[in-house]
Amino acid sequence: MAQPIILDVDTGIDDSLAMLYLLASPEAEILGIAATAGNVPAAQVAANTLAVLDLGRAPEIEVALGAAEPLAIPLRTTEDTHGPQGLGYAVLPLSPREVSERSAARMWVDLARANPGTAIGLCTGPLTNLALALRMEPELPRLLRRLVVMGGAFNHPGNTTPTNEWNIHVDPEAAKEVFDAFSAAPPDRRPLVCALDITERIEMRPEHLVLLAEAAGNASPDLVAAGHPVEWRSAATNPIVRYLTDAVRFYFDFHHQYDLGYLAHMHDPFAAAVALDHTLATTRPATVDVELAGIITRATTVADWAGMWGREPNADIVIDTDPAVFFDRLVTRVGAFARRLYPEHS
Template sequence: MPIPLLIDTDTAADDCFALLVGLLDPRADLLAITMVAGNVGFDQQVDNAFLTVGLAGRLGQVPVHLGARDPLVRPWLSAEDVHGDGVGGLKRPDDGHEASAEHAVDAMIRLAREHKGELRIVAIGPLTNLALAVQKDPEFVSNVGSLFVMGGSINARGNITPAAEYNIYVDPEAADIVFSAGFSDVVVISWDPLTITDALFDQGRIDRIAALDTPLSRFFVRANQATFDFDTAVGLAGSSHCDSLSVLLALDRSLSTAERRYRLEVETQGTLTRGATVFDWASDDNNVTAIETVDGERFFDYMLGMLATTPVIAQSAA
């Protein structure tokens, strides 16, 4: 049976590719895409999501729900310096499709109730929508089957500040609420060390994707260019693909080659450490499982195979 899946996203670059995993993998029953303030302007994120759904040939099949346009208590901080507009200047076609009238938080709560104990939520942006769902519905936490969170760093190396990863930094209060809520199964895909060790695509890998010359591979190369340029400029060996990895892990945990239980706490007050994630390896009160290593070659091969496919509608959309 396909896995009931919800992806909560701030759609730009790798978020788009993560959506493709959820949209195209036959193991996934993608029930909803929920939007949260993050990488780029909110309306741009929504356009990016619909563009991606169209490329996958799934318009009208997977609803897009609009969620929080701002963090809980802080001003929004973009990552447009990293991602540009998130899709390499591509414009969403005037396809007539609109976002659902149901708010993202209400959709989360409803789907968790309808698929109690089975729904897997993959959060690849700030955790604002999830925190609001926790606050709104006392049963939400127990209804969710598994929660996969792309965020944080196990060794405290950040990508927005020296101490903090972007998704947690943007709304640390929301992250604190989510990690303290008592979800039965929380899996964390960290930016460091996991992503920048096992989920980087160097120029050779990008060239292999480009050589496919399919609508999806052309989209990947174009939407990924700004992120690739930024990541390599700051010393990484290629572009990072933590969001795609997170969705794939929600569908296929066998990709993980090492994981460990931790007590995870979020710093909300520190002047220099706002948004830092503290992974306590010695705690007897663990609340997350952190994926520590994955089979990076197998991950890339999966992405290469997915991008080699040509969804029917994608031919006229790229």
Template sequence: MSSSRTGVDSERSGRIPVLLDCDPGIDDALAIAYLVAEHRAGSIDLAGLVCTAGNVGIEDTVRNALVWLDLAGAPPVPVAAGAAGATVVPHAFTPETHGPRGAGHAGLPTTTRVPDPRTGARLWVDAARAAPGDLVGIVTGPSSTLAHALELEPALPRLLRRLVVMGGSFRGHPGNTTPVSEWNVDVDPEAADRVCQSWEAARSADPAVPPVRWCGLDLTERAVWTPEHSERLLEASGTPLARHLVDALRFYFEFHESVGEGYLAQVHDPLVAWLALHPEAAVTEPVHLRVECAGEHTRGMTVEDRRGHRGRPANAELVVDLSVPGGAGAVLEEVTVSIAGLR
């Protein structure tokens, strides 16, 4: 591994540096806690958190990230505010999904942690330049900040070890925001398409650049958290972190029940975070991917070319399945155990 010029020296530590771009958000909180657990276990170096406006505004996503890090007992980690909204159209906030401040029923405590003075886009670029070829990037919210980072550093695709994105809906799977679109992409399709175009250009110039791994609803909706998961987490760990996560998840259960999914929660983000650290567990399909930004009925649709109709290099890998016994359910059990071990 390359040696970091700023922050943790990944060569000496033997850990993989990881940057999370998130919009906390309830399932983002699970992803944050899981990554902190992996950092404290010595598996990764959590290089930073970038916060992007998502279901709630940028002030809340930053605040939530800082507090969840505190509750998880994370070491000092740079947390930078990214894009405050979508790149082209007005941002659509949806507090009914994650609560008015993005933490459901959890009354999050205050924290003495403060945000990093850099922008989220600058943190993306600095983290990638500090560990060229090593950094694993994870996006669990809109791609708005990543699109800004690509403007700052067009070579970003060549600087990352891999990029794993929670977004889109593939293979004819229905959307969760419109009939064809998933929320992270739908809220800022121009940003998601910028990611697709940037990786297409990078791979056209250098086929060794890894394609983006996209985890769509067809995969992530299999990650179902139930009240029984919450009970097991509380039984294994009575920490403030566990209690606040369980309170947040109650709101998420209620939201899913209100839209006809049942009293459960589809927790997309911890599954994607786990996959970013276990790339060998992903069953993938190479495609050329673009995002529809103009269609009256199809705006936000992720359009995968699986047969080479466009004659373009594959800029994406769709994660279509997991090669682990028990699938997404087994992954959530592993995530729960990791979070329960935080003291």
């Protein structure tokens, strides 16, 4: 049976690849997608999400618009990381699909109630919509089979401030509400947290795009490099390969600009893979809280590994994985998916 997924995204280059990974995975059934303000504003997130569903020739999947602002602070977006529309150098046609009449928080609640104990929540953006949903339905931690969160940094530097990861930084109040609420989850349903400690080891490089293009049937794949001018675009005939090449190249350029190498950290696709197969990750339980009052540490995620607070663990933090296994799965699935959807371009 396919695993029901409630997806919450701020699409986003790596969010879009996570969506394509789920669409390419026969064991995933996306019940609905919440559009959360983060990488770009919520309306642009929704537009990007609908366009990626078109690219993936997905069936009708509900996309619900989330809150325009975080719970307590102004929205900060990151077009410098993801491009002016959030999809790097890629441009997708405006989708004819329509956004749901339900709010994202209402969709969370309704879908969890309709699938008690079976749906996995997967959050790859800020946790604003999930926090609002918890205010409507405090039983969500017991209604969901599991929650998988891409966010936080524990024994690792931040990517937004010296201690902050982006998703938590955008809405730290929401993150704290979520971790506090999921203290009520049974031990076998504790949230799985994919933090920077692990996701910055998931390094996509140009050769991965070549392998993906070859898996899609492209005999002469593009080889992107740091020397390409900004206006360069992929010549791939397969629309998914072309999209990914143009989107991810922007991400490569961003990381290269900050002396991280010509690579891209695939935070969100890794979280999607873990949501479908927990055996990809080694985890360790901890009590997680979010700092809200620190002058220089606000929005820092703190893990009590040793039980010093005297509180039961409320999360299972991913502490190890094999990136090669993940990338083999990503390339195989998304490449075959692209070839199957667009055989005329293989």
